Amino acid sequence: MIRSKVFNTIVFCLVGFGLMAQYRISGRILARKTGLPIAGSQVFLNQGSPMTQTNEKGEFQLKNIGKGSYILRTLVPNFQSIQQAVLIQNKDISMDILLDSLNVTLNEVVVTQKQTDFGFTRMRAVESMGIYEGKKTEVILPDQLVANLATNNARQVFSRVAGLNIWENDGAGLQLSIGGRGLDPNRTSNFNVRQNGYDISADALGYPESYYTPPIEAVGRIQIVRGAASLQYGTQFGGLINFVMKKPVLDKKIELVARQSVGSFGFYNAFTSVSGTQNKLSYYTFFQYKRADGWRANSDFESYNFYADVDYRFSDKTSVGIDITHMNYLAHQPGGLTDAMFAENPRLTNRERNWFKVNWNLWALHVDHKFNAQNEVNLRLFGLSAYRKSIGFRPNRVASVDDNSERDLITGDFSNWGAEARYLKRYFVGEKLFVFLAGSRYYHGFNHSIQGLGSRGKSADFDFINTKEGIANDYRFPNNNTSLFFENIFYLSDKFSITPGLRWEYIHTRADGFYGNIQFDLAGNIISATRTNESRTNERSFVLGGIGFSYKPSSHLEWYSNVSQNYRSITFSDMRIANPSSVIDPDMKDEKGYSVDLGLRTYETTIYNFDISAFYLNYNNRIGEVQFYDTNNRVLRRRSNIGQAVIMGIESYGEVDLLRWALPEEQESSAVIFANLAFIKSEYKASQIAGIVGKQVEFVPNLNLKTGLRIGNKKWKASFQYTYLSDQYTEATNARDGGVSAVVGLIPAYHIMDAGISYQFSRFKLEANINNLANSMYFTRRATGYPGPGILPSDGRSLYLTIQAKF
Helix, strand or coil: CHHHHHHHHHHHHHHHHHHHCCEEEEEEEEECCCCCECCCCEEECCCCCCCEECCCCCEEEEEEECCEEEEEEEECCCECCCEEEEEECCCCEEEEEEECEHHHHHHHHHHHCCCCCCCEECCCCEECCEECCCCCEEEECHHHCCCCCCCCCHHHHCCCCCCEEECCCCCCCCCCCEEECCCCCHHHCCCEEEECCEECCCECCCECCCCCCCCHHHEEEEEEECHHHHHHHCCCCCCEEEEEECCCCCCCCCEEEEEEEEECCCEEEEEEEEEEEECCEEEEEEEEEEEECCCCCCCCEEEEEEEEEEEEECCCCEEEEEEEEEEEEEEECCCCECHHHHHHCCCCCCCCCCEEEEEEEEEEEEEEEEEECCEEEEEEEEEEEEEEEEEECCCCCCCCCCCCCCCEEEEEEEEEEEEEEEEEEEEEECCEEEEEEEEEEEEEEEEEEEEEECCCCCCCCCCCCCCCCCEEEEEEEEEEEEEEEEEEEEECCCCEEEEEEEEEEEEEEEEEEEEEEEEECCCCCEEEEEEEEEEEEEEEEEEEEEEEEEEEEECCEEEEEEEEEEEECCCHHHHCCCECCEEECCCCCCEEEEEEEEEEEECCCCCEEEEEEEEEEEEEEEEEEEEEECCCCCEEEEEEEEEEEEEEEEEEEEEEEHHHHHCCCCCCCEEEEEEEEEEEEEEEEECCCCCCCCCCCCCCCCEEEEEEEEEECCCEEEEEEEEEECCEECCCCCCCCCCCCCCCCEECCEEEEEEEEEEEECCEEEEEEEECCCCCCCEEEEECCCCCCEEEECCCCEEEEEEEEEC
16 A cells, blocks of 8 residues: 555656656757858747847757747848747757858749749838838838849839839939829838938938939848838838848858949949958948930939948947948939920920939948847937039920020038937747837938029039029028837737837927029019028927737738828928929928728738738828919919828739649749739818819829739749829819929829840849830829929830849
8 A cells, every 4th residue: 555655656756747847949050051150040939938049159048948839930130030840749959950141042032932922022020120010011122023123113123012103204213202192202202211221311301302212233122111110210101111232241251243234225334242241240332333315315314323331240249330322423304394295295305404413422330239139229320411403494384495594503412410229129928929119319400402593504513603692592401300219019819919109209490591582684684682581490399109900810811900190390392492383381380190001911921922901091281282373374383281181092912823823833933923903092171272172182093003924933034014003183273284384284194014034044144124115105293393394204115134243
């Protein structure tokens, strides 16, 4: 009896010990191509166990783990993340994990692994010190596209992003002009535009126009976050566009990429990049030269672009880096056309004295530090020193013959700097992993704008000829902005999460200067000049709130939704810029509103991919333009707060790999058909201006379609794309006839076809693109000032050839 009790006790203890036994998962994380250890990689499981990170030898350990099935995950910059099943039974687990570099394997991934979409994916819930759970996001991978990268062809590059409205006023991609959901596309001013996470526009708050666009040949990813991005990145209604430049290659000391492109209308582009890693130092740099004669006469240009990124990793926890960007170009401006002139000959130009010059200089310093696997910080300092200058003959009557009088000259000098700090913390509540993000930002800008009389010559002379009487406006615009923000992901279950957030903003803007009135006699001489001094100050602070929801019923499907407040301050050009066809309301107010998204999307599928969402945008105090007639019966535009605009619609994107659907075992080749379709309804719901309520909001085509076919394998790829946009208006009264100025009126529906092919062999790659295959005559923009005013025709059929060599 006693022996039996002793035996049972021993068995019970042994069983209990086995049930409570704890095990260990250990191993190394290595670069697949080089076999070198990867330090600083985060390693964690899906059951609430503590996270760890690899040391300088790439080693990691996860301790005190019970029996069961787990998913081991890795997260490390510049390398593909993995999710690997692990089964713990009665012993410790040891393993080696090989990771592919993003810079080395993207081309293989798109063909043989998951991204059969040829260059389109989405942002992870937590990525690059940002939270994107529950938000509508898109990521474009330019290296995987079959598109005309040499000209930054936005119609092809952004073809997978639903609902974008793209202005095409130059055939070289010097300036990017895209909008969406009824937002003015002009120089992408309704998006917060960044490069590697820092601002690149003239003034992020007071003059958010992007005169500089990174060469797509140098861009690794383009991240797009819709309206809910306002909590983390600022107050724009459009959201975020972030150009993430290519990163240094990690497995070579030096890699050289040279691209030479030629094309129609005298186009030539030379792009050369050098990249590498030596011990703890890594670098990426490029130089680009681009020129062309242009589709229309008087539209020639010449452009230079230089960029350097140098990073130094002090340890597996701390790294610093510096970016330097320089871009300058000089472009001839052929001017705008009236509707009658466009119908007669879209290539017509009656301006040969109009010029535009830009010089852009950016710098940024970033410091990244990981205290441990769960806590990390980032500090980014950035600045801009730049100018833009425009000179030309631009009367209100577009058809007027140039009388060789003094030209209108506008100069703008921009000097600003800022600092942005972020803290990201991963923490557990019970077995649930939560993520907290907090950040702060300080921004100081100083802009100087002068408008007056320029020379009578034809050259690109940007000197004022009469600084005493011939200056119409001279303003200085200092401004300061301070903000604090936070967001937190609460994973309430393995499938459902809530992400609330808040942002506090303080904005202080000033305008100090004078505006004048210059009178001329019939011979063009100044007979009188008056000046009125003006000083305006606008100080305000406010809080924006938002919340996002995510529900994942399966590993490949997600319902997402978010509601976010938005805000946009009046810009410096809204305050005081003289335009012969425009009048500015001096009592203009900031814009306020909110946006809502609700959608269903797939995640990491190989056969099909889709994202279907509905959105609602409420826009109070919307700033816009209304056509009216002055006492001389001239058609003018008044820029002011139009009223409350409501824009809603369905944005959908879908693709299916027909070849892999029919032949599941096929891994080498792909045949993807895609469709990007947006149905949008817009209406002014309230306005104090007569005749506005019930009108359609400007820049909103009811139907926006991009569809096509892309086929290929490891060596060659080919694509065909069809684009269609329905009619859209350019101002709030929905005027259809532009009259003699042509700055307002209908933009008629248009459809465009593009085709491209590329072939990779050894170290070389050949690319060919035909844009506007059917040679359609169309336009996407009626310019109110430069580079018009009037209709700006888009380019006709054009052919481009590129050869690339990589060593």
